Amino acid sequence: MAMIELGGKVYECAPPHSVLEALTAQGEAIPSGCRAGVCQSCLMRCLKGTPPAKSQEGLKTSLVQQGYFLACRCYPESDLTVALGDGPGLRQSAIVVRREMLNRDILALYLRPEAPFAYRPGQFLRLHKEANLSRCYSLASVPEFEDTLELHVRRIPDGRVSGWVHDTLAVGETVEIGDSTGHCFYVPERQDHPVLLLGTGSGLAPLYGIVRDALAQGHHGPVWLYHGSYALEGLYRQAALQELARRYPNFHYVPCVDQTGAAAEALGARTGTVLGALVADHGGFSKARVFLCGNPDMVKDARLKIFLGGASMADIFADPFLPSGS
Ligand SMILES: Cc1cc2nc3c(=O)[nH]c(=O)nc-3n(C[C@H](O)[C@H](O)[C@H](O)COP(=O)(O)OP(=O)(O)OC[C@H]3O[C@@H](n4cnc5c(N)ncnc54)[C@H](O)[C@@H]3O)c2cc1C
Known part of the structure; x- marks a missing residue:
């Protein structure tokens, strides 16, 4: 058993419980979300002791060096003194400069940070x-092309944050944003190998950033983007993606919908799921780098299928849009 000190109080943390579970069970209000090490809501900072390496996986080197760790992934073997991690130092202000409905449910929110904001498209x-x-919201913008941050926010019925973004947050208002994070972004290596991107709904946001970044960085292997929705009106950015496909012959845009008909055919949309279309188009995935974003069930199924199809787990980058727990 390890002892965890937070704000002058000491708590027990024993297997099989994580620091997050131990602290919340003993009455501490620790922000948390997916509890799977993805959303980083439960970021904490270790002031004394050494957090296990697993609890720092996926964090930026600068955060690791400062002792930040994820409480949901922290199963300590020795005593730790910790503090809440999402302090003001990790936040900054940004001004809402534009809003645009991309379809009935998804709003593009454009923010101008008040101080330089470093990120890679897809984080x-x-x-x-x-x-x-x-x-958490993914970045659709590319810093080399755009001077504002672009987020695609889908309205969730009764959603506390997405509802506020859609109904209340106005151009000219100032909001607080956290640091960029996550490992879903393009790195210019193995540029002749395939890059496969699968997203549903607002899961297009990170992919829209990644695909433009990869092509601009000279990726010359095949790049396939599958975007899925229940119907044609759930798709968005088709014209921009079709234009990109005209400019880059190695880029293929495959919209997928659950409907058939003339309109779907005119757009070249496939009927069925993004995963179904991907599997139909490719014999195997052994050399592919893969990005999966959006619906958690789709991400889970695709990860397994693509891994069984020969991709290395290290080449599969996934951001399931898991609902937050708080
Ligand atoms: C790494 C990461 C990246 C993300 N990127 C994006 C993004 O780019 N765009 C985007 O729109 N969202 C994204 N999300 C999801 C986003 O963080 C919120 O979870 C979402 O906006 C709902 O928050 P809310 O406060 O509006 O709803 P809440 O108030 O948290 O939830 C209201 C109700 O809706 C349910 N609910 C929550 N989320 C969903 C859902 N997805 N589907 C169905 N029911 C749900 C809840 O269980 C609850 O009952 C991302 C999530 C993660 C973890």
């Missing part, structure tokens, strides 16, 4: 509504 940031209420 995500935390948008704060109030002190203890924030959500």
Whole structure:
């Protein structure tokens, strides 16, 4: 058993419980979300002791060096003194400069950070509504092309943050955002190998950034983007993606919908799921780098199928849009 000190109080943390589970069970209000090491809501900082390496996987080197760790992935073997991690130092202000409905449910929100904001397209940031209420949104913009941050926010019925973004947040208002984070982004290596991108709904946001980044960085192997929706009106950015496909012969845009008919055919949309279309188009995935974003069930199924199809787990980058737990 390890002892965890937080704010002058000491708590027990024994297997099989994580620091997050131990602290919340003993009455501490620790922000948390997916509890799977993805959303990074439960970021904490270790002031004394050494957090296990697993609890720092996926964090930026600069955060690791400062002792940050994920409480949901932290099963300590020795005592730790910790603090809440999402302090003001990790946040900055940004001004809402534009809003645009991309379809009936998805809004593009454009933010201008008040200080330089480093990120790679496809990473995500935390948008704060109030002190203890924030959500992750992926970055669709490319810093080399755009000077604002672009987020695609899907309206969730009764959603506390997405509802606020859609109904209340206005151009000219200032919001707080967290640092960019996550490992879903393109790195210019093995540029002749395939890159496969699968997303549903607002899962297009990170992929829209990644694909433009990869092509701009000279990726010359085949790049396939599958975007899925229940119907044609759930798709968006088709014209921009079709234009990209005209400019880059190695880029293939495959919209997928659950409907058939003339309109779907005119757009070249496939009927069925993104995973079904991917499997139909490719014999195997042994050399592919893969990006999966959006619906958690799709991400889970695709990860397994693509891994069984020969891709290395290290080449599969996934951001399931898991609902937040708080
Ligand atoms: C790494 C990461 C990146 C993300 N990127 C994006 C993004 O680019 N665009 C985007 O729109 N979202 C994204 N999300 C999801 C986003 O963080 C929020 O979970 C989402 O906006 C809902 O928050 P909310 O406060 O509006 O709803 P909440 O108030 O948290 O939930 C309201 C109700 O809806 C349910 N619910 C929550 N989410 C969903 C869902 N997805 N589907 C169905 N029911 C749900 C809840 O269980 C609850 O009952 C991302 C999530 C993660 C973890």
